[in-house]
Amino acid sequence: MSAVAPVAGAASPTTLFDKLWQAHEVRLLPGGDSLIYIDRIFLHERTGSIALQSLESAGYPVRDPQRVFCTMDHIVDTFPGRGDKTLMPSGTDFIVATRAAANKSGVQLFDVDHPDQGIAHVISPEQGIALPGLTLVCPDSHTCSLGAVGALAWGIGSSEAEHALATNTLRVRKPRTMRVTVRGQLKPGVTAKDLILHLISAYGADGGSGYAVEFAGSAIEALGVEARLTLCNMAVEFSAFTGLIAPDAITEAYFKGRDHAPSADDWDQAADYWRSLRSDVDAVFDREIILDADAIQPMVTWGTSPEHAVPVSGCAPDPHNFPSAGAESAQKALDYQGIAPGQVMAELAIDAAFIGSCTNSRISDLRLAASILRGKKIAPGVAGVVVPGSRRVKRQAEAEGLHKIFIESGFEWRDSGCSMCFYAGGETFGPGKRVVSSTNRNFEGRQGPGTRTHLASPATVAASAIAGCIRAAVPEENMYTGADAAALQEAIG
């Protein structure tokens, strides 16, 4: 069984996924798994310390620490002036242990006080660590975000992280391929977040199970890289192996000049290769879904699964209309959320608004929210928190004055991290509190015991914070859509 050299361009029409897979397949293993070569590994303090320690105790060294990166994002506090101390009682142990293990093994660490610290899936594209054509894995389910730049990236568990660290490979069963083509253009005020919630609500939280999902079509091609990251981020909420978008001129422009991206002569060679990373015209997918972009509206979740999503203008369902197994789950979800069957979503009063997470915490997300909040105040009694996805995003937002817009409207302005996307940091809006949130999971207890989460876009979060109840943003002339620089200048003036 000799190694196979990567070959560019295959004879028969090939999908983007298959091109990436073939370029990384060391060999097909007996039993049907493939041994897949891993180019980059990302770790974080929640699981990185355990993986590195466990590897060491098993006697396996980290094979290539130079291509391993680690950040502190999951547990770290996001209060200004933070240190190692965390709200979560034992959180400091994770941070200290991760720092020690990272330094010992020689991996590149973005520590608590590093100027480029941030959420793994925000900083890896931001710094050009995730690149088109690379494989990247991280013991975090939202690693699929990075498929947005044409990387083959997926979330793994701790044991798999140890395997990748020790061997630069993983033993993986090849998933099937699905293409989701989104025709036309998203309407003003409708974002990538609404698109992915629409898809998951239409096809189920397990609709992508067993598939690598490529997003394609005119609506996808029009998205900026950050919006693409939002879309692919929630591929895991669709139960997909990963999400993928073919790299294009927008992707190239995004990466040029980034810290870890190819420089000088290497750039042309890399970019030439990236241009080959697209599904051939006649490539056959195992499944195709076609959506019309103009049918998609601002979405919000009513229940405790991302599939429990409806248009903001809609109503929670009646479980009696569900098939048997779904009815019980739906009723439990309504009970947890404290809402009645048929509840009009826009009549639901909220207690809190959260903007952050690897889904929606990048500069374009903050610009969008700020363009809605500018000159407005959030409703009395509503707590608002904004957590930039990285310290670079934070600095950029501050340079643009966005933080002032947030603070003047009544939002707290934080340091970067995963924060209240989940409860690992020990911070929560509290039991029974209703939160409209730009995050990715509305599971029971996700944002703290008894906390009720409604997932939505940053635009909907901002508009809801102002209204005091769930509300879609009214697209206005000055609303930032991320479409172009001129619109941005117009929006934030």
Place this chain on the structure above:
Amino acid sequence: MKAFTTHTGVAAPLLRRNIDTDAIIPSREMKRVSKLGLGEGLFAAWRYTMPGGREANPAFVLNQPAYANTSIVLSGENFGCGSSREHAVWALVEYGIRAIIAESFGAIFHTNCIRNGVLPVVLPARDIRALADFVQQDPQRHCLTIDLEQMQVTGEGGQHCVFSLDEGAREMLLQGLDPIAQTLQDREAIAQFEQARATAHPWAFRDYAGSAVSAEFKP
């Protein structure tokens, strides 16, 4: 890794769909830098009356005397979806769960099970419903037997369900193999592949940080 060949045990139905890993082990229960000490936190939000508390909620199936010593969970679609936290599987293992029978599984969770000697069994809803009806009649007596060699689930009431599992995963479980040790047998092939890849795509192996003109922030 603990091998899985056959197992007979008490099975408990948790027939909801989309039981996520936050439900299997809430993040607040992952208190230490360790794979141990997690069994107590299994299904904590449903199992105990108060968040962080340890007073058993009598309504939760695993707390009922009839389901003492449960080692098999019966569930619906998409079991183990959500977070990649392997703590979910470590918690199940420590509690004593050896197998989960569901309509489908979250992909990362599925692999995590295989890597920890827990058998994920995929069966159609109809079969799972029938198995649940059988065990519910008398959970302690109506045990299920899962045979990975034969790839079948049986019960003494005549239940007989055949399942399939990828051959690679099946071998790992049957023999309790260490996947890292298995893969390192291919270390030469990996090194050769790496060399060829580095020749074709040198940019993929170079770290340009520091060499690049410090980029202006670009959204």
